[in-house]
Amino acid sequence: MSDTIAAIATPRGFGGIGIIRLSGDRALTLAQGIFDKKIDLPRYAYYGAIAIEGTPIDTGIVIYYQKPHSYTGEDVVEISMHGGIKNLEMVLNFLISRGARLAERGEFTRRAVENGKMDIFEANAVLELIEAKTEKGVLLASSRLFGRLGKAVEVVRNKILEVNAKIEAVIDFPFDVEEIPEETLRDLLEDIKSDIKKLITSYKASRIVFDGVRIAIAGKPNVGKSTLLNALLKFDRAIVSEIPGTTRDTIEETIDFFGFPVKIIDTAGIKETSDKIESLGIERSRRAIETSDLILFVFDASTPLDKEDIELAEFTSEKNRIIVLNKTDLPKVLTVDALSKLFPNEVIIEISALLKEGIELVEEAIKKKLLNIDIDSILVSNKIEFELLNNTLTHIDKASENLETGMLDLVSEELREAEEILSSTTGENISQDILNAIFSRFCIGK
16 A cells, blocks of 8 residues: 655646645545545546545545556545635645655655556656746657657667577577677677667767857957847847947846747957956956857957957857858948957857847847757757666677677677666666656646
8 A cells, every 4th residue: 555645736826726636545535534525436526625534625626546547646636725824734744644644755656656657768858848938948858758769769668678588598508599799799789789889879969959058249348249138138128328438347138039949148258458357347247158068259340350359259250150240331441351350260150239230130130150959850859868878878889799709698698787677667667766856846736
């Protein structure tokens, strides 16, 4: 018999509705103890009064989900009440006083994994869906929620089992089973490695979808960096002035950019200065440039190139860059041809940030440089998943090494290790440490 857990499943605060969730063998009994209607049928919405020891507290809807046809695989009851704070707390505390236990972080979903209702990949997708900041994040999380990675992993696992079965047959029955050519085994192992590598390589793209990218706007003072920031954000975030050095510190803002979270950083103009406060801002700007995924390197079309431009070009030479020639609404002194000599083979875009001309070209260039990602190709998006697959690949690599020395028993052992890692993703054999790492990130009630 499993103990019965309870928690408020909706965010704390005032709203239209608040939900208390129960899961476990006594879920129905406990819910019936506070509800004035007889709960006979599963999946039926009962409306009635919710009371504590005969004192009405609220009205609400109670739904009973009979095991195994529930989220956790256990008996589950969800009590929907008015979205207050105290009324929900009073009912929850009473349920706990009658034998329920307050659920731990992510315990409802953890029980779903342990009862075979979902694998750890789908559990990770639940949290990703909740935390998604953009439309692309929602679409990726929802695609993973329907078991795409689990199905792909099962294909790899079955291949490992098939190869190992052939090897073990040769080892156990050397006189009855025909020996498998080494080249055939090598090809089979390479095919498995290829499948795993395809899964692993999608991890980096997934982090862009969920975590986003950092873009620094760099350039000497008064080239229009803050004006460009405001144009990209579509609202005035930075103070704009004709006085050089108005921005003395970094300004950061995260936006939903073509469905991806993008942090844009306006940096202070980098120059030599004796001002201590300004020096701190410039140093912070240098760090922002060094840690960004892309630099929008801004030049002023109305002024010629100078020493500061050249030094900053050298400082950012190893970075991914888009060259932006701003202030094209003013008489031109600096041209695209001149910049092309300093930045051969790099993207150069002419804009007027003040008039918001050419901004869409900058946006498209950013998208092409960083965000050309096919959501459907991403399967792995969690560090735990990445490490599990990497460990699996390590064992397959060792199996290949042992094959070269003719040690079939060691090849078989490495394949068993690899298969055990993949089989653990269903929750049947997974370690408690991994489960703890996954569900410690969840909220109570999920």
